[in-house]
């Protein structure tokens with residue numbers, strides 16, 4: 001930028017009022033003509049905060065007869081301020097008596113001044129934006145990144161050099177190239193719309209799968225008279241996960257109450273159906289084969305109902321797990337031997353015999369493994385292989401995995417598996433895995449699932465083995 005400094009000159013009388021001024025001085029103070037400036041009190045032409053100091057400087061100039069440089073801001077006719085430096089010296093008449101003083105004012109030109117103000121405003125805005133704990137990106141009309149705040153660079157682990165000037169969609173391996181987002185962003189400027197609360201789930205190369213909430217609106221700056229889009233990106237993954245967990249727990253609690261009540265209520269009528277069937281069986285000496293079949297069916301289905309009720313009640317009973325010193329491998333073996341594994345399913349058992357004893361509740365872990373094994377068997381209606389493994393990945397943890405070669409789980413179902421009542425089975429209830437998760441977590445453990453449709457699934461339960469049970 002050309003530093004076109006100008007120099008204004010004003011003569012000030014002993015009364016402190018302006019007596020003469022050149023055209024530049026008139027301009028600097030923002031007046032239209034010299035007349036408007038003449039007669040004004042010189043101190044009042046300075047910013048309020050500078051007046052006292054200027055007064056002292058001027059007095060000293062008088063006393064010492066020296067030149068003083070006063071750095072101050074001029075108050076312009078429209079009330080705005082204009083930084084300047086005034087060189088003040090005493091003006092004397094022919095016989096050397098002071099008659100006033102001369103002020104030579106060096107100010108910045110209009111252009112320079114507004115550029116400085118703009119720069120300051122920009123620095124200020126940037127320093128504010130850099131403290132925001134949300135990613136902010138400013139885009140031009142063609143969705144090119146003009147700038148982004150520090151939080152954005154930190155979150156997405158990219159640098160300004162590889163970001164600024166780039167199309168938003170081209171950033172980081174096209175991670176933002178999402179058609180629905182593109183459509184919304186491209187509408188903002190032409191249609192003066194905004195994006196509010198747009199949620200997107202996406203895999204980001206540097207940070208993994210996250211859920212982001214996007215807000216965007218048009219911004220316009222007087223400064224460079226261009227329209228831009230301010231895009232705010234908030235990572236809501238943790239909040240969402242917490243909300244989902246809360247919903248799951250609430251569902252479980254409501255369901256528990258309902259199931260508990262229902263289970264108790266159904267037990268009595270079921271018991272009387274069962275005993276009536278038994279009585280009929282006894283009373284009919286030689287029943288018709290059709291009647292016999294019907295009675296057998298009654299027996300069988302009552303039993304099925306009882307199983308459902310027991311599992312509901314098991315699920316409801318939220319007593320804390322026992323802490324007994326147990327060999328978890330043994331619990332796995334028992335669960336396997338109790339399970340009704342059909343002939344066409346081959347079980348491969350790879351248990352790590354060095355597994356140390358751990359504190360756990362054997363019945364509850366038995367329920368955990370039984371449910372996982374049952375699901376695995378049900379996933380292999382045509383037969384297959386179930387590999388059961390135990391491992392000690394590090395001294396504090398034991399991992400138990402159950403890998404089947406069954407139908408696998410569709411990706412969209414994976415997040416729902418632990419939701420109570422989620423089932424894909426005609427006769428399933430959808431309580432197995434929610435119960436498994438609750439019990440595993442009560443032991444301070446975790447459960448993970450890997451699955452591929454058509455290939456099979458692996459359920460891995462990790463349990464702490466040295467720590468006390470929570």
Ligand SMILES: Nc1ncnc2c1ncn2[C@@H]1O[C@H](COP(=O)(O)OP(=O)(O)OP(=O)(O)O)[C@@H](O)[C@H]1O
Nearest residue numbers: 375376379408423424425428429430431432433457
């Ligand atoms: N090993 C597996 N392979 C494929 N899908 C599975 C496997 N384990 C669980 N699933 C899926 O997860 C769903 C939920 O399992 P969950 O055990 O909670 O309920 P369920 O087996 O359907 O009913 P139940 O309450 O009788 O256990 C199943 O319906 C099934 O779609």
Ligand SMILES: [Mg+2]
Nearest residue numbers: 371375432433
């Ligand atoms: Mg199940």
